Amino acid sequence: MTASQPAAATDTARPKLAFRPLPVPQVDVRGFWGDRVDAVAAKTAGILYDRCVEARMLEQIDPDRPSPGVVIPFHSPSPDEADTQGAEFTGSTVTTQMFWDSDWGKTIETAAYSLYRRRNPELERKIDAVIDMYGKLQQPDGYLSSWYQRIQPGLRWTNLRDCHELYCAGHLIEGAVAYFQATGKRKLLDIMCRYADHIASMFGPEPGKRKGYCGHEEIELALVKLARATGENKYMELAKYFIDQRGQQPHYFDEEARARGADPKAYHFKTYEYNQSHKPVREQHKVVGHAVRAMYLFSGMADIATEFGDDSLRAALDRLWDDLTTKSLYVTGGIGPSAHNEGFTSDYDLPNDTAYAETCASVGLVFWASRMLGMGPNARYADMMERALYNGSISGLSLDGSLFFYENPLESRGGHHRWKWHRCPCCPPNIGRMVASIGSYFYGLADDALAVHLYGDSTARFEIAGRAVSLVQTSNYPWDGAVAIEIGPQAPVEFTLHLRVPAWCRNAALRVNGKMVDLDAATSDGYVAIRREWRPGDRVELDLEMSMSRLFANPLVRQDIGRVALARGPLIYCVEETDNGAGLHRIALPREARLEAHPEPNLLGGIVTLSAIGTRAETKNWGSDLYRSKPPATEETTLKAVPYFAWDNRDPGEMLVWLREG
Numbered sequence: 001m002t003a004s005q006p007a008a009a010t011d012t013a014r015p016k017l018a019f020r021p022l023p024v025p026q027v028d029v030r031g032f033w034g035d036r037v038d039a040v041a042a043k044t045a046g047i048l049y050d051r052c053v054e055a056r057m058l059e060q061i062d063p064d065r066p067s068p069g070v071v072i073p074f075h076s077p078s079p080d081e082a083d084t085q086g087a088e089f090t091g092s093t094v095t096t097q098m099f100w101d102s103d104w105g106k107t108i109e110t111a112a113y114s115l116y117r118r119r120n121p122e123l124e125r126k127i128d129a130v131i132d133m134y135g136k137l138q139q140p141d142g143y144l145s146s147w148y149q150r151i152q153p154g155l156r157w158t159n160l161r162d163c164h165e166l167y168c169a170g171h172l173i174e175g176a177v178a179y180f181q182a183t184g185k186r187k188l189l190d191i192m193c194r195y196a197d198h199i200a201s202m203f204g205p206e207p208g209k210r211k212g213y214c215g216h217e218e219i220e221l222a223l224v225k226l227a228r229a230t231g232e233n234k235y236m237e238l239a240k241y242f243i244d245q246r247g248q249q250p251h252y253f254d255e256e257a258r259a260r261g262a263d264p265k266a267y268h269f270k271t272y273e274y275n276q277s278h279k280p281v282r283e284q285h286k287v288v289g290h291a292v293r294a295m296y297l298f299s300g301m302a303d304i305a306t307e308f309g310d311d312s313l314r315a316a317l318d319r320l321w322d323d324l325t326t327k328s329l330y331v332t333g334g335i336g337p338s339a340h341n342e343g344f345t346s347d348y349d350l351p352n353d354t355a356y357a358e359t360c361a362s363v364g365l366v367f368w369a370s371r372m373l374g375m376g377p378n379a380r381y382a383d384m385m386e387r388a389l390y391n392g393s394i395s396g397l398s399l400d401g402s403l404f405f406y407e408n409p410l411e412s413r414g415g416h417h418r419w420k421w422h423r424c425p426c427c428p429p430n431i432g433r434m435v436a437s438i439g440s441y442f443y444g445l446a447d448d449a450l451a452v453h454l455y456g457d458s459t460a461r462f463e464i465a466g467r468a469v470s471l472v473q474t475s476n477y478p479w480d481g482a483v484a485i486e487i488g489p490q491a492p493v494e495f496t497l498h499l500r501v502p503a504w505c506r507n508a509a510l511r512v513n514g515k516m517v518d519l520d521a522a523t524s525d526g527y528v529a530i531r532r533e534w535r536p537g538d539r540v541e542l543d544l545e546m547s548m549s550r551l552f553a554n555p556l557v558r559q560d561i562g563r564v565a566l567a568r569g570p571l572i573y574c575v576e577e578t579d580n581g582a583g584l585h586r587i588a589l590p591r592e593a594r595l596e597a598h599p600e601p602n603l604l605g606g607i608v609t610l611s612a613i614g615t616r617a618e619t620k621n622w623g624s625d626l627y628r629s630k631p632p633a634t635e636e637t638t639l640k641a642v643p644y645f646a647w648d649n650r651d652p653g654e655m656l657v658w659l660r661e662g
């Protein structure tokens, strides 16, 4: 195993206070996340490969097989094709999609982290074979795109706006970095470095190079990963170029459309807000358009702001963060209410039963929030990362790792269930890779500081000030808020340990080697900072009260007025028909009702449920009238709520997050 230390990409200029994630192999998770990662390693990773094969994706990338489609003239995909279901071309033998390389990239990434978790020679052999195919497919100049080489040859770099060309490269790069980190095999990494070199020869500020960028952001954050893994600053510079160039005038997508003989105004989505190229990124102040694209762009911007110490980018990101989190965020950390543009609509428009809230978008919010932490520990971002992680993203994967949600509504009349696969299979490998790499979201490492962003039973290994250090968390988080942290440096070493105290926690206590720490004095931006010479056996105990709370939405959210959501710690709860009977809309929770928490080790893999005495509008004495002047009678009922992420893992039925109050 080669656990590569993240290389310093910009040694001369890099900000001293940048916090970088630990590579996945340096953090072993147990407990809550251990179960999730095991499900991905045992089931999801293999399922992703099998479904890709069933969708006939191997045929698109294997140069030894006949091309799956015939050569077709250029065709600008309709949005239904390009974005909802994927640009689709039905050739004589197979239906193929232009972003299949991205599905392979994410599948390789999921497999890589799963292989680190649990040896699986058969899966490794299959992934090696896929990598061999990409090696054969790659052109002598480094170019690599199964769509443009196999389905639409001769048209490369003619439609960055719609065709996901650099997006696909980005996902393959992320897969390559993961596979290298997890297995030590560098074949795909070398392939993708050659491709990235080719891209750098085609795009950039120098005369003669194209001034473009991708319609679906992703390459930016991927190039940052590649730069960190290889130590090659040129990839960081290229990522920065794509970010700086986005939305500049003359607009690249206009010029590119004219160059291929198309009318730039014929763009189906009408506005470049759809792909966040309506303005240069530093001038953007509103989160608009396709939600996943926005999250990937902001993730790349945050990485560049971190690596270059770019305060103008940081200011733009903070404005965008405020906009998203105060106007367009579901309480579950889901984002993007509309299926039409797979994205944002208007402020405070957060419908519950029709919420699109794509799994990928919530995963994207985790990516963005985690990268904001590169600029320093701040619970404003980490609390949101935790909310999206524990709720709106992992709801996308069944507990056993075999079934997937694309949409994550907050209310269901009983017809919404996870599926085995999707024609546009972006979500399954996205949630798979995020869960399998969860360890890298736990910590941020700077030159002389370590930030603990997430809590959970786990062991981390890292090097700080030239000393190897192990850090063991013992905890039953998120069910219990007691966290014991043992620091084991190979020799005494001084550094600052930053510990997050989440905003949802009403009472917290901290001891270092048994001695109480004054939290108020030591906390800033939601993190306690402890600077000392750490010695082997040092022990930190953090007690976070797992507060239960009622959450209310801003009254401008018309769908949630008069309603209440339940939370405990980082978890948002929902009620399901299987526990509460049908007609969940008839249940109401009085403001004064006492909430109780119940550990249920045998339910849904071991969870804590919430209960309260509520009321239910009766139907039995109503009769057949549709309307009448007397309100329905109510009866007392005990309502039982389960964590939102765990819903639809038992008998199918109704589900509701926002309960009626009264």
Ligand SMILES: [Zn+2]
Pocket (backbone or CB within 6 Å): 358, 359, 360, 361, 406, 425, 426, 427, 428, 430
């Ligand atoms: Zn998706």
